[in-house]
Amino acid sequence: MDLVNTDTTRIQAQIADAFRFRHATKLFDPHRTIAEEEFATILEAARLSPTSFGHEPFRILMIQSPQKRALFRAFSWGASGLRNGTPGQLGTASHFGIILAATSTAMAAGSDYLQAHYREVKQLPEEVIEIINGSYARFQEAGHAIRTDREISDWSGKQAYIVLANMMTAGALLGIDSCPIEGFDMAPATETLARDFGVDTDRWRPAVMFAFGYRAAAPDVPKTRRRMEDVVSWH
Secondary structure, eight states: OHHHHHHHHHHHHHHHHHHHHOOBOSSBOTTOOOOHHHHHHHHHHHHTOOOGGGOOOEEEEEOOOHHHHHTTGGGOTTTSOTTTTSOHHHHHOSEEEEEEEEOHHHHSTTOHHHHHIIIIISOOOHHHHHHHHHHHHHIIIIISOOOSHHHHHHHHHHHHHHHHHHHHHHHHHTTOEEEEEOOSOHHHHHHHHHHHHOOOTTTEEEEEEEEEEOBSSOOSSOOOOOOHHHHOOOO
């Protein structure tokens, strides 16, 4: 029992240390690259992440080529470094990518995409698929009232943020820095994905960008958060 308690205490400390270590890294060391097997672990954390109804309404597009990254610089003000006179995350991150969120074409109740997902990925029997189709239709129509393409795409984006949070936590546990990036203009980003990356933007749209690597310097401001009693209430 003492060994179990010791292990639990050690894991608790590791988790807390990882969250204190993590910060929104604006500038990475361009000379340090994340080992392939370590980034594979980060991607596995993404792949295994939970999503509503288990629909996995996301894809991850990795952008490693400097030429390909440059295509986003003009309209990705949160990653370009223009605000602080640096190459930004686009120019310095070891790994840079975009999580794409599924639109209503894939995620509307009864879609061909979902039927294939139930059968081929989840390997569900037909009678269970029928039940899920009904439950998900009620969820979309009445439970959460997500009916329009924008509403469904935003719902998919919520799942993308779960995925990214798990990626960043996995990275922090490995001593790898990261930054979630919402600072980009949606329309030109979507156009670039369609034109230069072959993304079917009727089906997939950008939800959030991300960067991983190793910090160029220690954070210049301390981590601040609200007090626990201001965050959590017990009833």
